[in-house]
Amino acid sequence: MSAPATQAATTPLVTAAEEKIAAATQLQLTWWRFRKHKLAVASGILVVLFYIGAILADFLAVTGPHSTDAARSYIPPQSIHWYDDGAFKPHVYALKGKRDMRTFKIVYAPDPSDKRYLQLFARGYSYSFLGLFETDRHLLGLDRGKPEDALFLLGTDQLGRDVWSRLMLATRTSLTVGLVGVALSLFLGVLLGGISGLYGGVVDTVIQRMIEILRSIPTIPLWMGLAAALPNTWSVTQVYIAITVIISLIGWTELARVVRGRFLALREEDFVTAAELAGASRLRIIFRHMVPSFLSHIIAAVSLALPAMIISETTLSFLGLGLRPPAISWGVLLQDAQNIQALGIAPWLLVVAVPVIIVILAFNFLGDGLRDAADPYG
Amino acid sequence: MVTYILQRLGLALVTIWAISVVSFVIIQLPPGDFVDTYITNLAASGSAVRAEEAQALREQYGLDKPIWVQYWKWISRVATGDFGMSMEWGRPVIEVIGDRLWLTIVISFAAILITWGIALPIGIYSAVRQYSVADYIFTFVGFVGLAVPNFLLALIIMYFGFKLFDLNIGGLFSAEYQIAPWSAGKVWDMMKHLPLPAMILALAGTAQLIRIMRANLLDELRRPYVTTARARGLPEWRVILKYPVRAALNPFASTIGYLLPFVVSGSIVVSLVLSLPTVGPLLLRSLVAQDMFLAGTIVLLLGILTVIGTFLSDLILMWIDPRIRSGMHG
Numbered sequence: 001m002s003a004p005a006t007q008a009a010t011t012p013l014v015t016a017a018e019e020k021i022a023a024a025t026q027l028q029l030t031w032w033r034f035r036k037h038k039l040a041v042a043s044g045i046l047v048v049l050f051y052i053g054a055i056l057a058d059f060l061a062v063t064g065p066h067s068t069d070a071a072r073s074y075i076p077p078q079s080i081h082w083y084d085d086g087a088f089k090p091h092v093y094a095l096k097g098k099r100d101m102r103t104f105k106i107v108y109a110p111d112p113s114d115k116r117y118l119q120l121f122a123r124g125y126s127y128s129f130l131g132l133f134e135t136d137r138h139l140l141g142l143d144r145g146k147p148e149d150a151l152f153l154l155g156t157d158q159l160g161r162d163v164w165s166r167l168m169l170a171t172r173t174s175l176t177v178g179l180v181g182v183a184l185s186l187f188l189g190v191l192l193g194g195i196s197g198l199y200g201g202v203v204d205t206v207i208q209r210m211i212e213i214l215r216s217i218p219t220i221p222l223w224m225g226l227a228a229a230l231p232n233t234w235s236v237t238q239v240y241i242a243i244t245v246i247i248s249l250i251g252w253t254e255l256a257r258v259v260r261g262r263f264l265a266l267r268e269e270d271f272v273t274a275a276e277l278a279g280a281s282r283l284r285i286i287f288r289h290m291v292p293s294f295l296s297h298i299i300a301a302v303s304l305a306l307p308a309m310i311i312s313e314t315t316l317s318f319l320g321l322g323l324r325p326p327a328i329s330w331g332v333l334l335q336d337a338q339n340i341q342a343l344g345i346a347p348w349l350l351v352v353a354v355p356v357i358i359v360i361l362a363f364n365f366l367g368d369g370l371r372d373a374a375d376p377y378g
Numbered sequence: 379m380v381t382y383i384l385q386r387l388g389l390a391l392v393t394i395w396a397i398s399v400v401s402f403v404i405i406q407l408p409p410g411d412f413v414d415t416y417i418t419n420l421a422a423s424g425s426a427v428r429a430e431e432a433q434a435l436r437e438q439y440g441l442d443k444p445i446w447v448q449y450w451k452w453i454s455r456v457a458t459g460d461f462g463m464s465m466e467w468g469r470p471v472i473e474v475i476g477d478r479l480w481l482t483i484v485i486s487f488a489a490i491l492i493t494w495g496i497a498l499p500i501g502i503y504s505a506v507r508q509y510s511v512a513d514y515i516f517t518f519v520g521f522v523g524l525a526v527p528n529f530l531l532a533l534i535i536m537y538f539g540f541k542l543f544d545l546n547i548g549g550l551f552s553a554e555y556q557i558a559p560w561s562a563g564k565v566w567d568m569m570k571h572l573p574l575p576a577m578i579l580a581l582a583g584t585a586q587l588i589r590i591m592r593a594n595l596l597d598e599l600r601r602p603y604v605t606t607a608r609a610r611g612l613p614e615w616r617v618i619l620k621y622p623v624r625a626a627l628n629p630f631a632s633t634i635g636y637l638l639p640f641v642v643s644g645s646i647v648v649s650l651v652l653s654l655p656t657v658g659p660l661l662l663r664s665l666v667a668q669d670m671f672l673a674g675t676i677v678l679l680l681g682i683l684t685v686i687g688t689f690l691s692d693l694i695l696m697w698i699d700p701r702i703r704s705g706m707h708g
Contacts, residue, residue, distance in 0.1 A: 213393045215636060218684050220643035221661060221677045222400065228665035228673070229407030311527045315647055318529060319662060334530070338651070343537045350537060353530050360525040 030296035033373035040369020043362040050359055054172040055130065060139050061165035062151050064125040065328055071097070072160035074346045075108055078152050080118070090118045092142075092151060116151070117143040155348040157336050163348065166328055171355060173329040174310055177244055181309040182302055184248035189255025190298070194286070196256065197263025204260075211253045219250050220315065227321040236327045243322050247312045251305060258301040262294035296374035304367035307360040314356060330356050382696060390689045397681035398456070402449050405674035413441060416465060456678070462671035466664065471675045475657060479679055481550065481568075482656040485649075486641045488572055489579035493637065497584045498630075501591025502623060505599060508592075520585030528582050528644045532651040535578065550575070550654045575652055579644045583637050591630050598622035628699045634691040639684050 021029070034040060053060060078092045093110035100107045122141020129135050142151055154163040196207040226246045230239055266272055275285050310330075316322030317331025318338070325332060330352055336342060337349040413435045417427045427435075436442050443451075455462070461471040500520075504513045526534075549556075550571045555564045598604070599622055607617045649658030657676050664672040 209389065209392070212389065213396050216393050216639055216685055216688050217397055217400070217681050218639040218642040218646075220646045221680050224646070224661060224665055225401075225404035225673060225677050226407070228668075229404070307525070315527055315529060319647065319650065321662075321665065334533075337533060340536055340540050343533075344540060347537065347541070350533065353526075353534065356530065357522070357526050360527075361521060364521060364525055 026293045027296055030370070030373045034369055037369040037373065039365050040373075043365035043369070046362045047359070047366055050171065050355070050362075051175060053168070054175045056139075057168045057172040058127040058129065059137070061162075061168045062124065062138060062140055062153070063162045063165050065161065065166045065169045066326060067125070067161065069160035072108060072156055073158045075152050075156045075160075076346075077155040077163075077348050077351075078110065080153075081115075084115065084117075091115045092118070118151075119143050154351055155346065157346070157349060158342070163333075163351065166333060167352060167355065170328045170330050170333050170352070173240075173323065173327060174313060174331070174356075175359070177240065177247075177313045177323075177329065178306045178309040180241075181244040181248045181251065181313070182306050184244065185252040185255055185305060185309075186298070186302060188248065188252035190259050192252070193256030193259030194263060197260035197267070198286070200264075207256070208260075211256060214250060214253050219312075222250065223247065223312065223316055224319065224321050227316055236323070239323060240327065243313060243316065247309055247316075251309060251312070255298075255301050255305060258297055259294075262297055263290070266290050266293060296370070300367055300370035300374045303363055303370055307363040307367075310356075310360060310363075379696070383693070386689055386692045390685050393685045394682050397685070398453055398678060399449070401674040401678035401681070402452060404677055405452075405670045406445075406448075408668050408670060456675075461675040464664070464669055464672040466667045466669040466672070471672050474672060475660065475676065475679070478655055478657045478660055479683075481654070482642070482645055482649075482658070482680070483683060484568075485550075485572065485575055485579065485645050485654065485656060486638070488576035489583075489641045489645070490634065490637060492573075492576050492580035493583045493587060493641075496580065497587035497591060500584075501588045501630075502595060502618070504588060504592045505595035506618060508596065516588060520588050523581035524585040526582075527647075528578055529647040529651050531581065532575075532578050532648045535574070536652065549652070550656075575645075575648055575654055578648055578652075579641055582644060583640055587630065587633060587637075590633060591626060594626035594630065595622055598625050628695075634694075635688045638687045638691070642680055642684050 024032070072095075075095065080090050080092055082088065082090050084091055092115075093112050094114035094116050095108040096111035096114065097108050119141045120139065121137050122143075123136050124138040124141050126134055126136035140151070152162050152164070154167065156162055157166070192207050196204045223246055227243060230242050234242070271289060272285060275289050280288070313322055313329060314331040314334065317324075317329050318334045319331075320335060322331055323329045333349075333352045334356075337346075337352070343350060413432055416435070417432055420427055441448065452462075459472070463469070464471050464474045467474045500516050504516050507513055523531075550568055551564065552567050552571075555567045558564055599618075601622070604617060604622055607621065608614075612620075645654075645656060646658035646661060648654070649656040650662060653659065657680065661673060661676045664670075664676065
């Protein structure tokens with residue numbers, strides 16, 4: 001890096017901007033190109049927001065996600081009234097139970113005479129914040145009465161659980177399953193793709209055929225078979241780990257393909273030959289010289305692999321073969337919306353589809369933008 | 379050319395072998411062997427099995443032998459068409475699966491045809507009218523198709539069908555044909571029900587194909603021969619359809635290999651939501667009930683059929699692409 005810099009200082013033909021580009025690392029170049037891609041940048045911000053939301057899930061939730069009350073099943077989403085007598089005082093109407101004289105069931109309906117004002121940083125159920133400290137503060141609450149009784153921003157499910165709160169915690173689970181799964185796939189992909197690209201020959205052929213075979217098997221039946229074999233007695237955490245392993249066992253092939261392609265392309269580059277001639281060790285060549293120059297490709301491939309992982313987990317859990325209650329994930333929530341009868345009574349259960357679609361779209365746009373930025377000739 | 383076919387055939391056979399191993403593993407995965415399950419099932423229905431009988435059963439199925447012997451026994455029986463008994467149904471697995479396998483194939487095949495039917499014209503249009511409003515709209519719709527998992531799409535469409543048109547969209551046959559034997563009327567009835575599930579399955583794959591077609595065609599359209607054709611006064615549709623589209627089709631055709639496993643996978647989940655009589659719901663049920671011979675057989679047959687489909691698409695590709703025919707890999 002120092003050689004072109006001194007050259008630039010002596011020859012006035014090279015402008016400062018060009019010098020900046022010449023001296024920039026591959027990652028910097030990618031970042032500069034990526035910034036120009038507005039949709040991708042916006043998607044990136046959205047993804048970051050979702051992950052912040054996932055970290056703060058308990059804080060954003062209103063009621064304990066497992067607190068059930070059969071009497072309050074299928075309460076439709078409550079509307080927030082923003083103004084009270086012309087002043088800005090957001091409130092909801094309390095729910096009042098009335099006995100339906102025909103069915104003799106208690107029916108909850110909003111009672112306009114009983115206003116409950118919304119409060120920021122209110123007290124609610126207590127939880128452990130990131131395992132650091134115990135707290136009972138939540139973003140939203142009510143000035144009086146427990147939120148469990150009156151605040152249902154997205155309605156309740158059959159067991160009377162608050163859909164909004166469950167959605168917050170489900171987002172955390174589903175987004176982290178994707179991350180852990182991708183980390184595992186990345187490890188396998190870089191290892192096998194790297195070996196394949198670096199050594200070539202028979203090893204390469206064997207690994208490539210293996211990838212081709214894996215890709216030609218329909219994945220969902222395979223996942224279903226493997227996931228169904230997890231013992232019923234396993235804890236939520238064990239199932240969570242097992243599911244991510246199952247998903248990434250099949251998901252690594254695309255990453256391996258990208259890594260191998262890059263290795264093959266870079267192997268012939270002059271700077272690699274130069275490093276070899278200078279006597280650098282193989283490991284040093286790989287990690288000091290090759291990896292930095294295709295890191296941006298890997299980042300792009302990862303951000304395209306993540307949504308696929310999230311869809312896989314959601315699908316498996318939706319089928320009842322992935323995470324099981326009491327674990328909460330998008331797929332688990334969508335299970336409640338599986339049949340037309342439930343949807344006819346409680347269409348708001350389908351609201352879970354919205355974050356799923358937004359996150360997956362955002363990841364795809366982000367990944368596309370990154371891929372374009374990573375490849376100067378694309 | 380012969381080398382190419384042999385190579386593909388070899389790979390297909392290895393893949394089928396790999397699938398058979400995976401299916402066998404799935405059959406073996408639940409704790410205990412299936413004689414245990416069988417005995418528990420019989421005990422639940424009131425009849426007891428004596429220890430000698432259990433031992434005889436184990437010997438019959440070779441469960442006392444090492445695992446590879448068991449695999450060999452199983453695969454040799456499978457090769458003769460004997461897939462074992464379904465525990466839950468008490469009938470041979472192949473009878474339980476019955477028509478469902480063919481219906482799965484019909485739906486997957488229809489979905490692929492629709493994917494092509496949609497992606498081809500839209501891909502051409504998007505490339506010819508690059509950056510037009512329609513190009514953006516198609517790109518956006520394609521992305522949505524890519525982003526919405528197809529079971530979710532099925533759920534949403536089912537909900538709106540129910541809400542707006544008071545229509546129950548599920549199923550593949552009307553009530554009167556549900557259990558009727560096959561007839562022209564039943565086939566026609568199926569044809570009427572087929573487009574919706576096939577469309578739902580197709581939408582997910584369409585986005586990628588549109589993008590591939592668009593990118594390929596854009597590359598071709600910039601070539602000098604297109605300008606030449608135009609300069610010689612060929613009508614515009616001929617300039618585009620006769621040469622660049624044909625050249626752009628080759629990479630497009632090769633995508634069928636990945637499309638097929640994708641669509642077969644999707645059909646399983648979509649069938650569950652729309653309660654289609656394919657192997658999807660049967661597979662889920664057998665897995666939940668740990669009816670492992672049934673589950674393993676379904677995984678095996680789906681895998682084998684996908685491999686055969688991919689192999690056939692390779693042959694088609696060879697027929698389309700002269701480079702492969704003449705032994706060059708392009």
